[in-house]
Amino acid sequence: MNRDKEFSQLLEETYRALGFFLRYLGLPEAEVDDMAQEVYLKAYNAFDRYESGRSFKSWLFSIAKNSFIDWTRRQKVQRRFLEANFSKDFCDTFEDSSNTRTQVKAMLEKLSAEEQILIELRFFQDLPFNDVAELTGLTVGAVKMRMMRILDKIKTDWKRESYDDQNL
Numbered sequence: 571m572n573r574d575k576e577f578s579q580l581l582e583e584t585y586r587a588l589g590f591f592l593r594y595l596g597l598p599e600a601e602v603d604d605m606a607q608e609v610y611l612k613a614y615n616a617f618d619r620y621e622s623g624r625s626f627k628s629w630l631f632s633i634a635k636n637s638f639i640d641w642t643r644r645q646k647v648q649r650r651f652l653e654a655n656f657s658k659d660f661c662d663t664f665e666d667s668s669n670t671r672t673q674v675k676a677m678l679e680k681l682s683a684e685e686q687i688l689i690e691l692r693f694f695q696d697l698p699f700n701d702v703a704e705l706t707g708l709t710v711g712a713v714k715m716r717m718m719r720i721l722d723k724i725k726t727d728w729k730r731e732s733y734d735d736q737n738l
Contacts, residue, residue, distance in 0.1 A: 577617055580626045581610055591631055591705065595638045595687065605641065609634045625704070632707030639683040677727045685720050692717055 588609060592602050612633050613620075620629055678686065691702045692713075699717075703710045 573617060577614055580630075584627050584630055587627060588630060588634060591634055592638065595635070596690075597638060597641070601641070605634070605637060609637050612637065628704050628707055631705050635684075635687060635706060639687070642683055673728070677724055680727065681720065681723070685716070688713065688716055688720060 585606070588606050589602055592605050592609075593599065597605055609630065613630055616633075620626065678689070681689065688702065688706070691697045691705060692699070697705070699710050699713050702708075703713045706713065708716070
């Protein structure tokens, strides 16, 4: 099978799933088709580096995740993305105080876009480590290690903030 035909077949098999994944990441509906086109163009241009034994869907979703991160940076919507997808759900697990909400938002804003996606997939979408690994193109071990580091970072910030508040 020639390269174009193989890529075309893979595109047909993954188009709906890619759209769902982009929506799942929080991409506005109006941007989904443009982003999907951008992702497929990047995938096509890098298709010679695709390892045929690897899942095309995981490889494609890695490109999509990175494209989404780039898009959030370009659009400067990271703060709105955080507030819409993380802060409310995360804050609802704590006492309902505006001070706590402010602290949680500040902690989440300190995380990189990749860390924010891992938090979203694992905790707010309640995906198992295997699914998070597949969607991000990481190994299960890498996802677990990164999650442990992210949680340690959040705990440290939380303790520091709580300590600072008590000693004012």
